Amino acid sequence: MSGGYETDTVTRLETNLDDSSPEILGATMDKLFAAGALDVWFTPIHMKKNRPATMLSVLCEPSHVETLAGVIFRETSAFGLRTEQIVRLKLGRRFETVATEYGEVTVKLGLKGGEVVQVAPEFESCRAVSEKSGQSLRAIYEAATRSWSCR
């Protein structure tokens, strides 16, 4: 099934960590992105012996598994990793610039079969405009959304 979506296959790495401190894990997230991870996230889990633990999940290109596994084994207390192949359905992506009363903002567009079905002001672009203009981040998002829909 693709139905106008783009598809690819990525690897999900997962490990349950009950012997790493949150300080270390926060820094590990940065190192995984720096090493090429597509996405990294934590889920609170409840492990044996009353341990309030954390599941680390990483999404990556299959070619990056060895590098990212190396980061995880080096930075965290993991002794093992689970690996799964995942098929993704994706919108095509295109970036455009819109003018707002506070400055130019980048907008990320999601396309299906050539048609725009998703519009999202781009975070870093909004943050930069928020800081320069002194407006709240929400105000910039709303201005960018409004500007796009009136273009």
Added chain:
Amino acid sequence: MSGGYETDTVTRLETNLDDSSPEILGATMDKLFAAGALDVWFTPIHMKKNRPATMLSVLCEPSHVETLAGVIFRETSAFGLRTEQIVRLKLGRRFETVATEYGEVTVKLGLKGGEVVQVAPEFESCRAVSEKSGQSLRAIYEAATRSWSCR
């Protein structure tokens, strides 16, 4: 392996959402069930840049993927979805009615190789009897469980 269980293959759709408000997500859950999802749930996750985000998971028949993906891309801020094929082991299901001192209640039975191994008062049935009788929902569950075991 089946060992007396029924089996089927379903699809799990997942996406990490860091740009949708909880109000929207709550309503999206309803729309996914209305569009044929077998189950829908949220998991709290921790994404990059300190975002207290939500993972949306949907279980569905493989034939419903396109419809449900459409709902997700339309109602949420997702730009992509992960899809996995999952084999389920299931008990057979049968519904029976039991009499309680507060009214009749439907009971859902789980069967393995023809034998009843799971008994659960059915929620909506208990809720209806709770509202009509003014008894607590717990009282109805207990009465139904008791009535089944003494039948």
Added chain:
Amino acid sequence: MSGGYETDTVTRLETNLDDSSPEILGATMDKLFAAGALDVWFTPIHMKKNRPATMLSVLCEPSHVETLAGVIFRETSAFGLRTEQIVRLKLGRRFETVATEYGEVTVKLGLKGGEVVQVAPEFESCRAVSEKSGQSLRAIYEAATRSWSCR
């Protein structure tokens, strides 16, 4: 307001831990109960710098604060504790024994103004009967609840 409830005042200790491993925290829970805590629990929280951290909460008699604070500072990485006084509304408690087809089970009763308003099979008693009889824990709970309501 008391309205038939018993009341008392207890202290809640809380601290956000972003530098303790879950292994240590699980063992700390046991030590806190051993040192007289009334209740201990963990809540998953999301702290600065992407740390998937844990809030430790302890409920205790005001006279136990010094002892329990000592355990926390000794076993975890805490540098500070928040303390709050909390008024509790409580049911009176009484324990009774009921006979079931699998053996005798202790039942905890909750009373308001002398009237039984809450009935709960006692966990350790059910677990002991479950282990001796080979029945599931659920079966013991249901048998005890049934036995109480038919007494």
Added chain:
Amino acid sequence: MSGGYETDTVTRLETNLDDSSPEILGATMDKLFAAGALDVWFTPIHMKKNRPATMLSVLCEPSHVETLAGVIFRETSAFGLRTEQIVRLKLGRRFETVATEYGEVTVKLGLKGGEVVQVAPEFESCRAVSEKSGQSLRAIYEAATRSWSCR
């Protein structure tokens, strides 16, 4: 401190539940709102003996404590409740109606010292327009926000 904010004092009721099923708790939330609760929410907590439990929190007028405590003791397995008095800082609230291309939507305004500092499309109003128009809920929110800012 008030600084242009409205203030009031409310009561927070809390209890840790390790012996109630989620089905019961979901229905209890509805009953608490029906009995006058200002807000009700669940927090996942980790209790002793490896119990993946739930903290129930209720915010209410002090005059409603007795009624709501009654609902909690009746519907859940609680044997006690924690009560705290909380001072709230609040924006003043006013509702207005805005026209959108999909129909009229109610907007909730937050005021500080007479000035509008918060604008939020009202959920049920948006949902009704979404259902009637067939547009996504997000599209209605965006249209209402846009309409307000261009008014």
Added chain:
Amino acid sequence: MSGGYETDTVTRLETNLDDSSPEILGATMDKLFAAGALDVWFTPIHMKKNRPATMLSVLCEPSHVETLAGVIFRETSAFGLRTEQIVRLKLGRRFETVATEYGEVTVKLGLKGGEVVQVAPEFESCRAVSEKSGQSLRAIYEAATRSWSCR
């Protein structure tokens, strides 16, 4: 890809539980380990009808699926289980003993291609030394880590 890691294939069992009490689930975790599970954990999830539910996850050898499924269907309210095959990347494991000022402690070593890349004081060994010596668990972990690195 193995790159010096050991690999194996295990099964993950998962089920969403909205009708089991946390008391039962905590005891079920113990029964699953006793029946041969490699790992067991709980994740807080948010299911339909406002249910603050729990996902139970079990990792096991494929040959144990039938036994462990039996435990789950018997002890919890599950009517179905999801099963997935997972490839694991693992460090080799070796245990050594180190002397500390508080007594001997077992240390778990993780090896990749014969080289030690992970060192973790073993929990139960540390706990025993902590109890005998009266030192905090953290102190034992630190002493063991120090002893290993100075060996």
Added chain:
Amino acid sequence: MSGGYETDTVTRLETNLDDSSPEILGATMDKLFAAGALDVWFTPIHMKKNRPATMLSVLCEPSHVETLAGVIFRETSAFGLRTEQIVRLKLGRRFETVATEYGEVTVKLGLKGGEVVQVAPEFESCRAVSEKSGQSLRAIYEAATRSWSCR
């Protein structure tokens, strides 16, 4: 009760957010720290209408309430805040420098009645040494802890 601890009184601000996106909340955390918050954290909560929401908690000096409330009302969708006064028990703090094989690291000491009862390598200092030396963050923590205990 102080028993050798330092004490102070701080304010906790809390609000339940069901209409703010995680992207906005992550950026709000930064803005609250920049405006003088002592601590900021998120807790996953489950609100009415199936909303997977977030509780924002801020700890601050009572004199900062007005400023921080302003940030919250400006950056998030909050219409109200809960405020509570909290007494903290704290260890005294002192910073020292230790030499490690990878470079100098700052260590934070916690004191009770003049005695050192808590030792924690300081995160940013460890991170800087980790980056410069190419060693894992864990290795730096362990080296600093070892260096302190052998000083």
